[in-house]
Amino acid sequence: MSCITKIRQNYEYxxxxEKKxxxxxxxxxxxxxxxxxxDLAELTKTSPASIVRFSRSLGFDGFGELKxxxxxxxxxxNDEEIDTILKHDDTVEEMVQKIEGRVQNTLEETVRLINFKNLQEALDSIKKAETIYLLGVGASALVAMDLQQKLLRINRRCVFSLDSNLGLATSVHITEKDVVIAISYGGRTKEVNLAVKRARDNGAKCIAITKWGKTPLASLSHISIFLPNNEGELRIGAINSRFAQLLITDIIYLGIAKENFELTEHHLRETKKIVQPLKE
Incomplete structure (x- = not known):
């Protein structure tokens, strides 16, 4: 496990x-x-002894070993940045192996980053909500759409618009009885952040799904569920982040669905029944 991952995994403790x-x-x-x-003690306004204790709490002998x-x-x-997921001379087999490795590592790190107290608090808020509002732009919008169609199938009132301007406009109608799930890997999407700010001002509980760190979206939200910060600035497409987001939204969906499993099963059967003739 990398030093950075170890710090993130232990952060809540x-x-x-030490958090500073x-x-x-x-x-x-x-x-x-x-x-x-x-130097680090001065920059963090702590003490050399605190730096040593922090290093030892991670299993290192001292700050030197941590470095x-x-x-x-x-x-x-840096090796990962240079060795991109796609090279001109890759065979199909090599490309598949690279993607498999990236996805597997991303999913494992996403699970390690889960703060289960925050996750449970998010699930409790969603279960009590009158309406669930989803926000996301670009690749994050695809994840929001996936979650919306799953929630609608189990009869949860869920609002999402692919038009980010409409999503922002809709935020004025969000109330304290509702919950917002904002999905943004970088946490800097203006439309999403403006909508979250308005929803929060209206009294709604706001949940962020964003990369680990002090992103603007995390700062605006009541609860943050973090994703691994492993997507490069220059990327061929949202691959790592998309799989991480889908894992978290699937966890949220299943957490809601299991609340009343008999009723969930009934809704799933009914929705299947209505669309079944289309497949015949």
């Missing part, structure tokens, strides 16, 4: 001081490998 150090290390990892314990592992993590990341 850190003290407030963790935030700085993750956001400035390339700089941290070149500074001293004293060594951090260098390895960065080298691995």
């Amino acid at each position: 850190f003290t407030q001081t 150090i963790a935030d700085y290390v993750i956001e400035n990892s390339k700089d941290v490998i070149n500074i001293s314990t004293q 060594i592992e951090l260098v390895k993590s960065l080298q691995s990341f």
